[in-house]
Amino acid sequence: MRELSRRRLLGLGWGAAAASVGASVVAGCATPGSTNVNRAAPVPRSDEPVTLTYWSWLKDLQKVADIWNAQNPRVQVEAVWIQGGNDGGYAKMYAALAAGGGPDIGQVELRQVPEFLLANGLVDLSRYGAAEFAERYAPSLWNQVVFEEGVYGIPQDSGPMAFYYQTALLEAVSAGPPATWDDWRELAGLVRETGPANYLEVFPASDAAPFTAYAAQAGARWFRIEGDEWVVDMTDEATMRVAAFFDSVIDDDLVETGYEAFSPGFYAAAGEGRIAALTSASWGDALLQSISDGAGKWRVAPMQTWPEGDYGSSALGGSTAAVLAHSPHPQEALDFIVWMTSSREGIDAMIEHCGIGWSPSAEYIGAARRRPSEWFSGQSYNEEVFVPASRQQPEWTWAPLTQATLTAVEDQLRRKLTDGQPLVDGLVQAEAATLTAFRNKGLTARSAS
């Protein structure tokens, strides 16, 4: 980047921002997202053969689409691979939407759905009969795609959480997996004594999603709608309890904060036995299997719980297949998405070819996931651990400022590590920053406290 900018003295930073803006200028200076397709008449089913495009970062999605294509000659689906959402995929979709185009279907994470609403970028699928499929999906997921009675995406996968651990390292301190977070803290202390660089778990400062998931498990609900106003509540009792817990855990040096899960440093440490466990989502199973010499050393246990909390687990990540605003065939797109995400055939194909996270279906986890895993010490962990883990807080919803909120929390997590500022104070500041972000977008928002 430096090399390029040398040649253009005026600067690439300028150019990069400008180039993306250029797209909207070329599109005719209209304000992106100023038209709301959900106010226009619904598009009827087409009489002609239809080709749908699906932008997604799932690998080999075309193989799943081909199964559908063979059975539905009139509705052909073409999968187009894009960069992961925050690595450029969303920027690409936003640019396409601003230019009045884009694919019929886009992969949008659950937490990103309301951000796309802000760009008026999604079709309300309730106008095409999506509500009748509601009972096919896990209620905690369905709740996250419904806003003001509109359905803005169909859950495609999710990430119920559990406690992954190295059996031998826990046996070395004569302990089993923790039942509660207090047990977890005690266990972290025991593992810490086994060596100067040994930790039970990592605690990421650069990713607020795990902290958010822990708070949701404790019963926190950061966002809700009251009338035509957003209410932000990041300092409720549940969140404060979780923040105080991690304040003391970090102060006592019980977690490794130098790197995050699934980073090169994490894999090296886990392979050498310096990291004993990981609280993460069901999709973490595939990632953990790239730890060298890890086969047979790991097991999975239910996630530790908060003593007062009512929820057995929480969720990390998860995405939807959403119909983007300019799709000429939303009805056909919905037909395909429902097949892909709720039929046994679709779910099995998504697991086999794309390696999706947890199945969004309330009833079917996928044939491949009913078998025991050799890597995880022969455990049938999916049925043992993750099926019960789907019982989560059903009320959590995201708001249109997800990215700004997570960034605000991440800034405070970093300040905890660099300046030692307690998280309980940091979250007050994160809430203030989030409210500012809401207002900067022209939305009405207030603090719950």
Added chain:
Amino acid sequence: MTARRRTQTRAAWLLLAPFLALFALTFVVPIIAAVGQSFTTIDRAGLFGEDGVTSEFAGFANYARALADSGFVDSVGRMLLFGVVQVPVMIVLCTALALLLESASARWPQFFRGAYFMPYGVPGVIATIMWSFFYVPGLSPLLDITQALGLRIDPLGPEMVLWSIANIVTWTYTGYNMLIVIAQLKAIPTEVYEAARIDGAGPWRLAWSVQLPLIRPALVLTTVFSIIGTLQLFTEPKLLQTVAPSIDTSYTPNLSAYTNAFAFNEYGIAAAQAVLIALAAFVLSYAFLTVTSRTSRRAKR
């Protein structure tokens, strides 16, 4: 005569046209658009803007918000600190290497010139990934050695990561700047050297009193490029983010603009920040050029 001249002019424009068209489309228009965007804000009605989205002239509101953002202001300060340390180190290093390779007693100058220049041929992304393997504890052979010596160094920790980035940048660009200096050294006529030697100048004297003053333009050029490059630092911190938790989303000014544009979808603020970065680069370069030309005039007197 005039007719011939006219055809010549026409031919010149014709030949320039492809360049000008692309230049206007990919450079001038985006810059104008960015400046325009930096004065625009978007207002929304309803919970998601579903009841109407309007674009308004914002005056300097986006600039005020960019400057009120402590993360962005801190990142500019961080880059100034970075530049004050890294640019002089790199310029001294590249000048020293150039003088050594161009000195009479240099062995295999071509080989070393190529070797020092090689890092520049490695794309920034690859260079950063490669260096990150030297920085990550548990993977890095260098850190294994320091640990064996009883030193616990964390190149990715909050205090050191800026200098770890400086190291990558220096490694990449020293050879490139060295070549610019060497080119200038080669342009010094041999008579000047002969005259100096006849006057009894040794290699040190030669370097200090003859070569350094004569390569001054090259040094000014490389310094200006480096100052601009510093403000635009992006690739290295963006990639190191995955291994260094202390690099936040507004660690450098460009990273801040990138986050606003592509994560927060706030193009107005991103454009304002980009314009501010460009202005800062312009002001700094201009100030440096003014200072150097003034001192050189004084030296001539």
